Amino acid sequence: MAHRSESHGPEALRPEKKRPEVKRPEDERLPFGQLLVYGTQHILTMYGGLIAPPLIVGAAAGLSAPDIGLLITAGIFISGLATLLQSLGLGPFGARLPIVQGISFASVSTMVSIASRDGVRPVFGAILVAGVIGVILSSFFAHLVRLFPPVVTGTIITVIGISLLPVSFDWALGGVGAKGYGDPGNIALAGLTLLVILVISRLFQGFVSRLSILIGMIAGTLVAIPWGKADFGAVGHGPVVSLPPVFGLGTPVFDAGAIVAMTIVVLVIMTETMADIIAIGQIVETPVDHRRVANGLRADMLSTTVAPVFGAFPASAFAQNVGLVAITGIKSRFAVAAGGGVLVLLGLVPLFGRVVAAIPAPVLGGAGIVLFGSVAASGIRTLSRVEYADNLNLVVVAVSLGMGMVPIARPHFWDKFPSGVGVVLDSGISAAAVTAVLLNLFFNRWRALLKAKPSVFAAAPDERGTPLPEA
Template sequence: MTRPEDATPPVLQMFGYGMQHILSMFGGVIAVPIIVGGAAGLSGTDQALLISCALFVSGVATVLQTVGVPFFGSQLPLVQGISFAAVSTMLTIIVGAENGETGLRTVLGSVIVAALIGLAVAPFFSKVVKFFPPIVTGSIITVIGLSLMPVAARWITGQEMVGGAPNPEYLDVGNIGLAMFTLLVVLILTKTPTVSRLSILLGLLVGTIAAFVFGKTDFDGVGDADIVALPTPFAFGSPIFAVGAIISMTIVILVIMVETTADILAVGEVVGTDVDTRRVGDGLRADMLSSAIAPVFNSFPATAFAQNVGLVAMSGVKSRFVVAVGGGVLALLGLSPILAAVVGVIPLPVLGGAGIALFGTVAASGIRTLGRVNYDNNNNLVIVAVTLAFGLIPVVAGDFWDEFPDWFVTVFHSGISAASIVAVVLNLFFNVFRPGTPEDPSIVAAGPAVMVRDDEADVPRDRDGSSVDGRKPNPRDPEA
């Protein structure tokens, strides 16, 4: 039986669908090297090198994850990119070093060792897949989508402060209008049968053209970029291995592994394919191998990008080979700075407009999974409620955990990893280690009354069918 992810569309369609994946995650890939390079005080040329290396590593990692080789690669339509989860730890390491270049070399050394540790524990880590039933995966997928919404919002509004000074374009009405126009184009194209699967790609194209008309695109860097530039291994010098930095980065790697596990299960749910322990293990090994090799090419930990799970759900294109083609294009962009510069002219508000649809689709996919969960006479509603709360705490109150130990902050500052841990623990507590639940669950677990038809009036009923005033339904009444 052919798996949905093994479908092979025609070549031109694969290229178009693959480019759609690349354009939707391009801003996320280049953001990390820009932030880290700025913190290290790198020149514009060196920051451009970091960006090219990030694109190259992301592309190669994507091909490995999607095509796969024995023991490496989940063979699912997962786009790999440079993880944002490691940014705060990398900045801390850089700030604590004697200078920016030394800090950057220490970051690269810590990533190598931490990723190798992750690679060693991946076979054991993958065993946790049995603790991810639909109540857990649905909650996590929902959190993934909701936690990505601030990313789309920041792309649209910009940062309030840039370089320590107020950003004059922060909350610019024109940028918000450009994002809403892009979203409108995406929605219209999604309803158009002939191009619905390319709605994101075409929406980004139309949005960029509109931005050009209103003077909101910048082509200055395109003419100065080289046509071809091969990545130089250890361009900033040999890595530095510091015990403290390695310990901190190992915690980050474990968090990344939790997020990757969630993304693998999420995309499996969207595609409609079986994801067992072996596929999770192969996906984690590919993730860790890519992360261990990334510092050789002057880059940082690579992980699955959750936003592209939304694109799979929204476009309905489930082929892993489509994403593999996109990965190949991404690697070529890393080898050709001028091509990367061309793609980089897409304004962030345009990406944000498309991101609203993409990230919302991820959350909606999680809600669909939760819709298949049984909530009668159990505590599953409590599991979902508390998981969503912990997953959204970092979104609504970013400094909530700041006074806790650093290792705790690293884990729970990521809404995805926090939701994953809480969902698994609560599922074990309520459904595995304590399988016996009261016949009548608590008022919290039971949830609100459900409106059903009672004779000529709509009467709120509890889940056992009795109305809130205690009346039981008449079994001879077909509408009861």
């Protein structure tokens, strides 16, 4: 009887073993039409940043216009494949989050240094070896996610947004090196695009509001055409369909110095990608543990390894698209995957790429102010949840933000230092990440420095921290 009476207690109300499966926000499936539209918006958002590295490195290497075109097409194609791998996943590759992959800006200065001296073949060889090293290190590197509490991630996300804003300012001025750079008309066009985005966001809700960025860019481009600030004349020139050739610019050359420099860059890229994965996890409000980070880094590095085979450069998560997810509220990874499919199509059909490339830089600049600023705002929101009473978290944030601002405010600050130091600290994102992690360890984690009753300036949080859940 005792046994029977127990069966009517609380235990009887508990499910035996099976729990109802909770659907993750990123797994939401939308109608195909919406997926295509939202995915295209992602691509339009990052397209300017995607084609910039091939243009810069190709010019530094002295390549002809057709060869630079190959670099651009290959970069678009690889970015599409990398986005599909990262968002949909394949076995242990891919974080399965709404993350857009593109050609990394962090690698540009190093590639320019190598390419201006020896051409692009040593660049490709260095990327290939560094990518393999990155794949090997991914599992170990992902465990460092435990070193990224909110005081660290909030600081990094804030710096990501701030470091991207100068790019949007240059676009608003017309694009660096463009004729008429700084023309007030360019600024007016950027301002008009920004205004349209703000008005759409304020007056409409739901589907239309979520397309505010895309609508603003279309409106800005339409206004730019009669104004003479948009040129679609080159759209019809060139092949309609073209597959990026394998080793189309020559087989890789393996130079030890270039490999060491590129490996350092890869570590920087992994740091930035890990920060983006954590950031998108917070925006989507889905758990991100070390295994998920490892899968994301592994996909990142596999894409980087394959990139030089087709004549492309290292791939990494694009922070501006993290901002787009925050603004639109579209958390579905399948929307991003649709954008990856669009990128693959653009890589195979250069005609489409030429149409998108014709969007005026000032239009991109107006949209970029909203997108990049929203990334910084997301970081500030994370920092607002950090406990600042009776500890030195305020110092962690202050010094890390300062270090992240150095290369933004004074780009030549580290020029006299060894190249290895410059590669890391010339990126505001990696400089802020390294500083925030080290200061958090120093003030909040090192047990030898933790005291039951610390000074009035430093009362450390619980030394156990908040462990990440296992996958």
